[in-house]
Amino acid sequence: MPMSEHLSASQPGMPDEIFRLLRDFIYEHSGIFFSDNKKAQLENRLALRLKVNNLPDFDKYYYLLKYDQQASRELRALFDSVTTNETSFFRSPPQIQAFEEKALPEILEKRTAQGEKMLRLWSAGCSTGDEPYTLGMVIREVLGEKMSEWDVKIFASDISEKALKSARAAVYNDYTLRSVPPDIKKKYFLQEGPQFRVCDDIRMLVELQYLNFNDERRVKLMRGFDIIFCRNVLIYFDDAAKKRFVSQLYDNLNPGGYLFIGHSESLHNISRAFKLVHFPGALGYKKE
Amino acid sequence: MDRLILQTVKHLEDLPTLPSVAVEVMGLSRSPDVSIKAISACIHKDPPLAAKVLKLANSAFYRRGAHEIETLHRAILMMGLNEVVNITTSVSVLSSLGPRKSQEQGLRKKFWRHCIATGLIARRIDTRLHMSLQGREFVGGLLHDIGKIILDEYFHDQFMQAHALSLERQCPMFEAEQEILGATHMEIGHFLAQKWGLPPYIADICLHHHHPQDARFKDITSVVSIADLLAKAKELSCGGDTMSFILKDQQGWHILKKMGHPMDSIDLERITFEIEDIGEEVKEFISAISDQEAQEHAHV
Ligand SMILES: C[S@@+](CC[C@H](N)C(=O)[O-])C[C@H]1O[C@@H](n2cnc3c(N)ncnc32)[C@H](O)[C@@H]1O
Ligand SMILES: [Fe+2]
Ligand SMILES: [Fe+2]
Numbered sequence: 001m002p003m004s005e006h007l008s009a010s011q012p013g014m015p016d017e018i019f020r021l022l023r024d025f026i027y028e029h030s031g032i033f034f035s036d037n038k039k040a041q042l043e044n045r046l047a048l049r050l051k052v053n054n055l056p057d058f059d060k061y062y063y064l065l066k067y068d069q070q071a072s073r074e075l076r077a078l079f080d081s082v083t084t085n086e087t088s089f090f091r092s093p094p095q096i097q098a099f100e101e102k103a104l105p106e107i108l109e110k111r112t113a114q115g116e117k118m119l120r121l122w123s124a125g126c127s128t129g130d131e132p133y134t135l136g137m138v139i140r141e142v143l144g145e146k147m148s149e150w151d152v153k154i155f156a157s158d159i160s161e162k163a164l165k166s167a168r169a170a171v172y173n174d175y176t177l178r179s180v181p182p183d184i185k186k187k188y189f190l191q192e193g194p195q196f197r198v199c200d201d202i203r204m205l206v207e208l209q210y211l212n213f214n215d216e217r218r219v220k221l222m223r224g225f226d227i228i229f230c231r232n233v234l235i236y237f238d239d240a241a242k243k244r245f246v247s248q249l250y251d252n253l254n255p256g257g258y259l260f261i262g263h264s265e266s267l268h269n270i271s272r273a274f275k276l277v278h279f280p281g282a283l284g285y286k287k288e
Numbered sequence: 289m290d291r292l293i294l295q296t297v298k299h300l301e302d303l304p305t306l307p308s309v310a311v312e313v314m315g316l317s318r319s320p321d322v323s324i325k326a327i328s329a330c331i332h333k334d335p336p337l338a339a340k341v342l343k344l345a346n347s348a349f350y351r352r353g354a355h356e357i358e359t360l361h362r363a364i365l366m367m368g369l370n371e372v373v374n375i376t377t378s379v380s381v382l383s384s385l386g387p388r389k390s391q392e393q394g395l396r397k398k399f400w401r402h403c404i405a406t407g408l409i410a411r412r413i414d415t416r417l418h419m420s421l422q423g424r425e426f427v428g429g430l431l432h433d434i435g436k437i438i439l440d441e442y443f444h445d446q447f448m449q450a451h452a453l454s455l456e457r458q459c460p461m462f463e464a465e466q467e468i469l470g471a472t473h474m475e476i477g478h479f480l481a482q483k484w485g486l487p488p489y490i491a492d493i494c495l496h497h498h499h500p501q502d503a504r505f506k507d508i509t510s511v512v513s514i515a516d517l518l519a520k521a522k523e524l525s526c527g528g529d530t531m532s533f534i535l536k537d538q539q540g541w542h543i544l545k546k547m548g549h550p551m552d553s554i555d556l557e558r559i560t561f562e563i564e565d566i567g568e569e570v571k572e573f574i575s576a577i578s579d580q581e582a583q584e585h586a587h588v
Contacts, residue, residue, distance in 0.1 A: 098532070266557035268557050268558065275536060275537070276535065277534050278535060278560070279521075279532045283560060
């Protein structure tokens with residue numbers, strides 16, 4: 001058991017029935033599902049919320065979420081606590097390569113043939129912005145001098161305010177840049193002491209916004225995407241929530257568009273709508 | 289220029305040959321009332337071959353039971369006649385064309401990795417679909433591209449050109465071969481398989497693994513064609529064509545589906561993830577066959 005999990009021992013414990021209430025509450029509001037064996041994890045992650053709100057136990061915390069005036073504000077803080085924001089630039093390189101060498105050129109060609117030089121991407125569950133900025137860099141590299149002819153927008157959304165705040169600041173440490181090729185690092189990052197800031201040319205391609213995948217009405221409005229990245233997000237949902245959300249993503253794509261999920265994730269039991277594409281070293285899902 | 293290469297190959301006098309015992313074993317195995325004794329006696333006429341077959345039968349790869357298999361007779365009892373004949377065929381072809389210590393670098397090594405991976409994946413598909421191809425799918429996968437060895441050996445420069453062209457144009461290898469050499473590795477492989485008297489299904493796979501629709505042995509050729517693609521998707525290609533593909537749109541897939549195999553129940557993602565670890569199995573197989581070589585030399 002990791003050290004951090006022990007800390008909760010000094011905290012008020014979380015009775016099983018409160019665990020279930022909280023777990024269901026979180027699930028209903030976000031799709032994120034804590035199975036029974038994740039109780040210690042949830043307890044640990046919410047311990048800080050008790051302290052911040054000066055509450056003696058988890059019953060009171062549940063009550064706060066459910067009935068208090070402050071509930072909607074606390075909800076955002078709750079999402080910050082229960083999400084895992086682990087990410088990095090050029091994460092899962094074979095997928096980025098498949099995007100760069102196969103999916104993107106195919107879409108560019110199609111759009112060019114249609115006489116409409118417009119490109120719409122969505123980084124769904126963008127965390128601290130590493131992924132959408134990576135996509136921006138790749139697009140710039142692929143388009144080169146033709147960049148100015150194209151109308152490119154990368155929508156990037158997340159449920160965690162904290163993560164979005166970092167994404168807006170766009171300042172990163174060396175570790176999150178570990179997979180960035182040296183020439184890219186030189187070209188698109190400004191070094192500021194030990195840190196690296198994403199340059200404005202890339203930042204202006206990315207539009208960050210708060211979006212909860214559970215907010216069906218708003219998710220439906222996300223239309224007309226050529227490529228959606230929703231990597232390492234679905235793993236936190238249960239199958240029912242996955243199915244709901246993935247079928248929504250299908251509708252959000254243009255015909256011929258691609259969905260990329262995490263490199264070890266699968267839609268096998270989740271959706272039959274997409275066609276599985278084998279790229280060299282990576283999988284993608286195509287809407288026909 | 290058309291067909292020229294194929295004609296040339298047909299008249300090459302120094303083409304590699306198959307050990308005569310292997311030819312005999314394959315012939316024997318075709319007669320319906322062949323005895324275990326006759327087959328094992330035949331393989332024993334070529335002691336190094338017999339040793340290799342036993343070694344492979346005992347490798348992690350083929351081994352079924354807990355006990356070491358000490359005689360060919362026992363191997364046949366344990367694994368069945370077909371599997372032992374399959375092993376004999378594989379070992380013989382590999383000893384005629386297979387990786388030599390000196391060639392373990394570069395393309396040739398990649399080539400055999402690709403072929404072994406294709407065989408292993410074909411075997412997984414067979415298991416998943418309960419097709420009972422009895423190891424023929426492995427041999428078929430292993431040998432599907434043997435034409436490339438001949439091209440590389442006798443027309444090295446042109447073969448390299450074709451390789452470069454396929455990379456540059458992102459087109460299949462056989463298209464580039466057709467353009468530059470005027471013949472494909474499928475035709476050459478088919479010719480060789482026939483000349484060597486390999487079982488007809490192997491010749492069929494050699495010729496049709498890129499278009500299983502034209503095959504006589506449609507089921508096994510389809511399995512190998514799918515395995516071939518999956519091996520490439522995992523960068524286990526022999527260079528050249530690393531293209532993306534949609535498996536469900538492939539001829540082989542449609543053929544198997546039409547035959548009533550439960551294709552939709554196959555968890556393709558899972559198979560693909562599992563293939564990620566296949567590199568280890570491939571290495572194991574290679575070391576099983578090259579260890580023998582080393583050991584043999586030690587005995588001499
Ligand atoms: C592990 S990160 C993945 C980041 C990036 N896509 C990657 O692969 O590196 C998962 C992100 O999904 C977000 N997320 C989880 N549930 C969500 C929901 N219901 N709506 C929106 N975002 C959610 C989390 O806040 C987190 O930032
Ligand atoms: Fe081939
Ligand atoms: Fe092949």
